[in-house]
Amino acid sequence: xxxxxxxxxxxxxxxxxxxxxxxxxxxxxxxxxxxxxxxxxxxxxxxxxxxxxxxxxxxxxxxxxxxxxxxxxxxxxxxxxxxxxxxxxxxxxxxxxxxxxxxxxxxxxxxxxxxxxxxxxxxxxxxxxxxxxxxxxxxxxxxxxxxxxxxxxxxxxxxxxxxxxxxxxxxxxxxxxxxxxxxxxxxxxxxxxxxxxxxxxxxxxxxxxxxxxxxxxxxxxxxxxxxxxxxxxxxxxxxxxxxxxxxxxxxxxxxxxxxxxxxxxxxxxxxxxxxxxxxxxxxxxxxxxxxxxxxxxxxxxxxxxxxxxxxxxxxxxxxxxxxxxxxxxxxxxxxxxxxxxxxxxxxxxxxxxxxxxxxxxxxxxxxxxxxxxxxxxxxxxxxxxxxxxxxxxxxxxxxxxxxxxxxxxxxxxxxxxxxxxxxxxxxxxxxxxx
Amino acid sequence: xxxxxxxxxxxxxxxxxxxxxxxxxxxxxxxxxxxxxxxxxxxxxxxxxxxxxxxxxxxxxxxxxxxxxxxxxxxxxxxxxxxxxxxxxxxxxxxxxxxxxxxxxxxxxxxxxxxxxxxxxxxxxxxxxxxxxxxxxxxxxxxxxxxxxxxxxxxxxxxxxxxxxxxxxxxxxxxxxxxxxxxxxxxxxxxxxxxxxxxxxxxxxxxxxxxxxxxxxxxxxxxxxxxxxxxxxxxxxxxxxxxxxxxxxxxxxxxxxxxxxxxxxxxxxxxxxxxxxxxxxxxxxxxxxxxxxxxxxxxxxxxxxxxxxxxxxxxxxxxxxxxxxxxxxxxxxxxxxxxxxxxxxxxxxxxxxxxxxxxxxxxxxxxxxxxxxxxxxxxxxxxxxxxxxxxxxxxxxxxxxxxxxxxxxxxxxxxxxxxxxxxxxxxxxxxxxx
Numbered sequence: 001x002x003x004x005x006x007x008x009x010x011x012x013x014x015x016x017x018x019x020x021x022x023x024x025x026x027x028x029x030x031x032x033x034x035x036x037x038x039x040x041x042x043x044x045x046x047x048x049x050x051x052x053x054x055x056x057x058x059x060x061x062x063x064x065x066x067x068x069x070x071x072x073x074x075x076x077x078x079x080x081x082x083x084x085x086x087x088x089x090x091x092x093x094x095x096x097x098x099x100x101x102x103x104x105x106x107x108x109x110x111x112x113x114x115x116x117x118x119x120x121x122x123x124x125x126x127x128x129x130x131x132x133x134x135x136x137x138x139x140x141x142x143x144x145x146x147x148x149x150x151x152x153x154x155x156x157x158x159x160x161x162x163x164x165x166x167x168x169x170x171x172x173x174x175x176x177x178x179x180x181x182x183x184x185x186x187x188x189x190x191x192x193x194x195x196x197x198x199x200x201x202x203x204x205x206x207x208x209x210x211x212x213x214x215x216x217x218x219x220x221x222x223x224x225x226x227x228x229x230x231x232x233x234x235x236x237x238x239x240x241x242x243x244x245x246x247x248x249x250x251x252x253x254x255x256x257x258x259x260x261x262x263x264x265x266x267x268x269x270x271x272x273x274x275x276x277x278x279x280x281x282x283x284x285x286x287x288x289x290x291x292x293x294x295x296x297x298x299x300x301x302x303x304x305x306x307x308x309x310x311x312x313x314x315x316x317x318x319x320x321x322x323x324x325x326x327x328x329x330x331x332x333x334x335x336x337x338x339x340x341x342x343x344x345x346x347x348x349x350x351x352x353x354x355x356x357x358x359x360x361x362x363x364x365x366x367x368x369x370x371x372x373x374x375x376x377x378x379x380x381x382x383x384x385x386x387x388x389x390x391x392x393x394x395x396x397x398x399x400x401x402x403x404x405x406x407x408x409x410x411x412x413x414x415x416x417x418x419x420x421x422x423x424x425x426x427x428x429x430x431x432x433x434x
Numbered sequence: 435x436x437x438x439x440x441x442x443x444x445x446x447x448x449x450x451x452x453x454x455x456x457x458x459x460x461x462x463x464x465x466x467x468x469x470x471x472x473x474x475x476x477x478x479x480x481x482x483x484x485x486x487x488x489x490x491x492x493x494x495x496x497x498x499x500x501x502x503x504x505x506x507x508x509x510x511x512x513x514x515x516x517x518x519x520x521x522x523x524x525x526x527x528x529x530x531x532x533x534x535x536x537x538x539x540x541x542x543x544x545x546x547x548x549x550x551x552x553x554x555x556x557x558x559x560x561x562x563x564x565x566x567x568x569x570x571x572x573x574x575x576x577x578x579x580x581x582x583x584x585x586x587x588x589x590x591x592x593x594x595x596x597x598x599x600x601x602x603x604x605x606x607x608x609x610x611x612x613x614x615x616x617x618x619x620x621x622x623x624x625x626x627x628x629x630x631x632x633x634x635x636x637x638x639x640x641x642x643x644x645x646x647x648x649x650x651x652x653x654x655x656x657x658x659x660x661x662x663x664x665x666x667x668x669x670x671x672x673x674x675x676x677x678x679x680x681x682x683x684x685x686x687x688x689x690x691x692x693x694x695x696x697x698x699x700x701x702x703x704x705x706x707x708x709x710x711x712x713x714x715x716x717x718x719x720x721x722x723x724x725x726x727x728x729x730x731x732x733x734x735x736x737x738x739x740x741x742x743x744x745x746x747x748x749x750x751x752x753x754x755x756x757x758x759x760x761x762x763x764x765x766x767x768x769x770x771x772x773x774x775x776x777x778x779x780x781x782x783x784x785x786x787x788x789x790x791x792x793x794x795x796x797x798x799x800x801x802x803x804x805x806x807x808x809x810x811x812x813x814x815x816x817x818x819x820x821x822x823x824x825x826x827x828x829x830x831x832x833x834x835x836x837x838x839x840x841x842x843x844x845x846x847x848x849x850x851x852x853x854x855x856x857x858x859x860x861x862x863x864x865x866x867x868x
Contacts, residue, residue, distance in 0.1 A: 005667075007586050007635065022667040023635070024829045042635030042666070043586060072831040074667075099667075100800075103827045122629035122821045123828060131633060138589045145579060152441050152477060155572045159859040160594070160619075160642050161607075161657050163866050173595075175609040175619075178648075178863045185594075185609075192859055195556035195868070199565060201441065201457070201476030208594050208641065214612075223595050232476070233439075233456040233508075233533075366534075387556045387868035393537045394557060395458045397506040425593040425626055429612045432597050434629070434821035 002076060008044035011089045014079045021046065021075045021091065024126070025102075030065040037064060037093070039075055044260070045128070047082075048075050048091040055094045064096055070126070072099035087260070121425060122434045132261035133421055136254055137410045141206065143253040144227055147246055148204050153229060156196040158189025158205045164384030171211045173222075185210035188403060191333075191388050193230035194364060197399055198391055204229040206406075214429055218418040219306060219356055221407060223427040230401030236335070236345035236363040239400035240321055243349055243359055244277040246404075247319060251275040254413055267415040271353055274317050279349070281321040287312050303329045310354040319358070323347040332374040335363040335398075347402075355412035361402025368392035436510060442478035445523045448513045455480065455509045455525065458560070459536075464499040471498060471527070473509055478694070479562070481516075482509050482525040489528045498530055504560070506533035521694070555859055556868045566695035567855055570688055571844045575640065577687040578661055578838075581680050582638050587663060590630040592623025592639045598818030605647045607656075619644035622837060625767075625822050627664035628798060631833055632825055638663040640840075648863055652852040653740060653790055655841060657861040664835030670769070670779035670797040673834035674755055677783055677793055678711040680838075681753060685709040688847055701849040705787055708751050713783070715755040721746050737763045744788040753792070757781040766808040769797040769832075781836075789846035795836025802826035 003018035011019070023041030030036070035050040050056050050064055067073070077091035107123055117124045124130055145155070161175075161183045177183035189205040196203040209226045229242070251272050254262070262269055282290075287308075291298035294311050304312070304322075313320060324343045327336055334344035346362035365371045371392055375385055410422035420426040425434065437452035445453070457475030464470070469484040484490045484498055501507070511525035541557055551558045558564055579589070595609075595617045611617035623639040630637040643660045663676070685706050688696070696703055716724075721742075725732035728745050738746070738756075747754060758777045761770055768778035780796035799805045805826055809819055844856035854860040859868065 009586070022831075024632070042588070042631075042633055042637075070829040072829040099831045100829060102829045105828050120821075120824075122626075122824060125630065126633040134590065134634070135588060137591075141589055142579065142583060145576065149576060152443070154476070154569060155575055156568065156858050157642070157659055159657060159861060161644075161861050161866055173609050173611075175607050177607075177866055178646075180864070180866050183866055192556075192868075196559065196858060197476075198458070199476055199560040200568070203476075208591070210595075212612075223593060225591055387554075390554075390556060394539050395504040395506040395534060395536045397456075397533045424590050424630060427593055427595050430614070432595055432611055432614050432617055434626075 008039075008041050008046045008087065010043075011046060011079050011087065011091075015081055015089070016079060018076065018078050018094070019091075021048075021077075022099075023073070023075075025067055025069055025071045025073060026128075027069065028065060028067065030061075035061050035065045037067070037075070037096070039073070040126070040131075042131070044087050046087060046089065046091055047085055048077055048093045048096075050093040050096065067098070068102045068104065070102040070105040072102075073097060074099060118420070118426070118431060119433070125424060128264055130421065132264040133410065133414050133416060134424060135261050136258050136414055137406070137422060139254050139258050140250055140406065140410055140413065143250045144206060144246070146253075147249045148202075148229060151202065153202045153204050154196075154200040156193065156200065156203045156205055158186060158192045158207055158228075160186045160208065160210075162186050164381055171213045173210050173212045187211055188226065189228050190230065190401060190403065193228050193401060194399065195387070195391055197230040197232045197401070198395060198397075202229070202231045216429065217306065218420075219408060221419060221423065221426055221428060224419075224423065225406035227404040227406060228401060230399065232397055232399045234363075234400040235398055236323070236347065236361075236400055239361050239363065239402060240281065240323070240347050241277075243321075243347070243361060243402055243404075244279045244319070247279075247349070247359070247409075248275050248277050250409070251413060262414075265414050265416070267413075271317070272413065275319070279319050279321055280316050281323060281347075282312075284322055284325045284343070287322045290315060301326055301328065306356050309350050309356045313350045313352050313354065313356075316352065318352055320350050320352075321347045322350065330362070332378040332380065333362075333364050333371070335365050336370075351408070351412040353412070353415075355408065357405075358408045358412060359402050359404045361400065363398060363400040366392060366396045366398055368396065442473075442475050442480045442521065444477075445480060445513050445521065445525075449515055449523070450513060452510065452512050452528070453525075455482075455511075456533075457507070457509075459501055459503055459505045459507060460562075461503065462499060462501065464495075469495050469499045471501070471509070471530070473507070474560070474565075476565070478521050480521060480523065480525055481519055482511055482527045482530075484527040484530065501532070502536045502538065504536040504539040506536075507531060508533060552854070552860070552865060553867070559858060562698055564855065566698040567844065567848050567850060568858060570692050570695050570848055571840070571856060573688050573692050574684055574840065574844055574847065577684045578640060578680070580687075581683045582636075582663060585636065587636045587638050588630075588634040590627065590634065590637045590639055592620060592626045592641055592662075594620045594642065594644075596620050598815055605645045607644050607646045621645055622660065623662050624664065624835060624837065627662050627835060628833065629821070629825055631664040631666045631835070632829060632831075636663070636665045650863065651740065652854075653842060655853060655857065655860055655862060658853075658857065659840040661838040661840060662835060664833065666831055666833045668797075668834040669832055670757070670781065670795075670834055673795050673797065673836060674715065674757070674781050675711075677781070677795060677836055677838075678713040678753070678755075681713075681783070681793070681843075682709050682711050684843070685847060696848075699848050699850070701847075705751070706847065709753070713753050713755055714750050715757060715781075716746075717758045718756055718760065718777070719758070721756045724749060735760055735762065740790050743784050743790045747784045747786050747788065747790075750786065752786055754784050754786075755781045756784065764796070766812040766814065767796075767798050767805070769799050770804075785842070785846040787846065787849075789842065791839075792842045792846060793836050793838045795834065797832060797834040800826060800830045800832055802830070
């Protein structure tokens with residue numbers, strides 16, 4: 001009579017059947033003749049009723065009603081439809097097997113400090129909300145692959161150990177690399193993606209990136225994951241169209257497949273339902289005007305911080321593109337606007353609801369002479385960029401790409417305040433444990 | 435009359451239609467009245483015929499027959515079925531637009547040294563064989579996600595910056611981490627996956643890993659990608675079953691979807707067709723006996739090198755599991771065999787055709803006392819493992835996992851000699867450029 005081992009998220013396919021759940025005790029209560037065990041297995045939570053009678057005597061019920069939280073156990077029982085249950089189903093328990101009894105679990109219902117929870121991140125990820133956030137992250141990652149692969153993109157893993165900086169050297173982690181001197185942890189795979197798009201047409205990487213920034217804001221991690229697509233023969237407008245389609249696809253897929261997780265997070269889904277292309281597009285100049293109208297002392301040439309981004313995004317009900325920034329405040333590789341070379345053919349995508357920038361993209365300089373000049377103007381080490389310059393010698397063509405921050409995107413979709421919860425094991429300037 | 439921009443791999447869907455191809459000149463030849471341009475766009479190669487007549491005059495044909503290799507161009511034409519063409523189709527050219535004329539391309543038909551090709555890796559990846567290898571790599575990565583996601587696994591990205599070593603400190607890259615002392619680049623996400631499997635049930639990471647090893651063999655890189663699944667409530671035999679199903683799925687998917695790339699690589703596919711579960715299983719003891727029978731001076735307690743693995747794998751027509759190694763030569767976290775604690779419940783999976791180990795896996799120690807003893811015996815820093823020990827305090831359960839080396843797997847499937855070609859931008863002890 002022993003049933004198949006199934007996951008809680010799949011219980012709906014086993015109504016009326018005997019199954020086995022393997023997991024951990026998340027909660028329990030008792031009403032004398034019935035003990036209720038809330039079991040989690042990582043895919044969901046299910047209530048199991050243990051009733052005095054055929055399968056459980058008084059003695060055994062006493063054991064189970066005292067079982068320490070987080071004990072590992074195997075529960076056998078019959079799946080029953082139960083409207084009031086969170087997942088819509090519960091188990092009529094037939095047999096419980098204890099795998100291990102837990103020590104007193106340090107994370108209790110009571111409020112813990114963030115510091116305590118981060119120190120116990122290896123346990124905190126078991127909690128209902130953290131589990132939901134990271135399952136949504138999984139969905140975001142998979143939707144990215146699905147979207148890009150269907151459009152003919154090739155995944156090209158970038159090197160993490162690099163001989164030079166992509167965007168300056170002040171925020172680099174450095175290490176000794178055998179007899180070759182210093183190596184640096186990659187801040188971006190972009191330059192390598194540019195080489196790869198000349199070989200594969202449309203490429204992307206989805207990989208960790210590193211910034212040794214001393215920022216302590218809720219939007220910064222020293223180690224984060226970034227999606228970086230790069231497309232040969234795409235101009236800056238093709239680039240924006242791809243971005244809005246990708247972001248919309250990600251959000252709609254999360255809504256379609258991770259509804260239960262969004263409920264656990266009590267995420268208001270109305271703003272997410274609106275995420276459909278096209279997204280509004282404003283120029284940097286228009287963004288400055290919005291800020292000035294709102295009373296910000298913004299001047300042409302300023303870059304935007306989190307506060308400015310929030311104010312701009314409040315004007316729109318979906319993500320907004322800001323394009324044509326001043327060249328002076330953007331990276332060396334961005335293609336200038338042919339009509340006004342003080343501006344670049346770039347875009348930043350600002351998420352709604354105050355979540356700030358989630359994408360930075362641009363058309364790239366494809367002319368050799370101009371790129372050489374920019375590298376000199378930015379005092380970058382020319383020899384480290386020799387291979388990058390080669391791309392402009394042999395079959396150069398207009399090309400564009402962008403970087404999407406995974407944690408910022410996940411934090412926005414989940415509606416969580418700090419991006420440290422959007423990555424399994426966050427790294428910050430004051431945290432490298434666990 | 436201008437056609438849609440399509441990729442070469444999709445030409446089969448446009449027979450008789452006008453299309454546009456954007457790419458680079460891979461080769462050309464001329465027969466007086468017809469110029470043949472072989473164009474690549476990263477998804478394939480197609481021959482375009484430019485014929486004297488309606489669309490091209492003598493003058494323009496002269497231009498195109500002299501076009502430097504690797505020049506970027508846009509070709510418009512009609513798709514025609516052509517049995518003799520490699521992809522089965524060719525283009526009847528109507529119009530060619532030059533995007534950029536290339537400088538003389540450094541990689542020519544003539545043989546180049548490996549050193550030269552590696553120094554020009556950013557260009558070398560454009561060549562037919564390198565393109566095929568990395569497109570197969572893309573397929574391997576996607577098949578891994580597809581297989582595991584369908585089985586309820588959650589992707590959990592591991593931290594790369596870690597406070598301690600997983601398997602000893604001699605081969606670690608170290609760096610300064612703000613005021614927190616040294617951080618180390620991860621050699622494996624396994625310990626973090628163990629924490630995650632207690633939170634999500636079945637998890638995996640697919641991420642870069644680092645070993646500062648001074649090995650110069652064809653099987654070593656300092657930076658490589660590794661798949662590491664970890665499953666709560668799996669024993670070592672469940673673990674092996676998952677491995678053989680995964681590896682078989684990957685190989686069969688490459689055969690199904692990347693047939694053209696395998697042809698470019700002239701890969702004999704017969705040995706790949708045989709990759710179906712179950713795989714043979716031999717014990718470490720049996721492996722030693724095979725080696726001794728073949729005249730190797732192997733002794734119980736020896737670890738196997740590449741030569742030994744090759745000899746063992748020659749006995750079998752598919753990958754072979756070697757299980758029950760001596761505990762003394764394996765990692766501290768492996769569960770001992772209850773019937774003989776000198777052995778561990780592990781497995782190495784050896785690829786056929788001399789490609790060596792592609793997987794190492796085991797059941798993990800889940801008893802707190804035993805794990806504490808092992809950490810002490812291996813002189814590992816206990817404080818760094820405090821969180822890892824917690825996993826044995828709160829709801830511990832039998833669990834198992836494994837690591838699959840992406841580059842070794844890709845090299846085997848592609849039939850290439852050195853794993854440096856199985857990663858876009860390889861890092862070796864004497865190479866960090868480009």
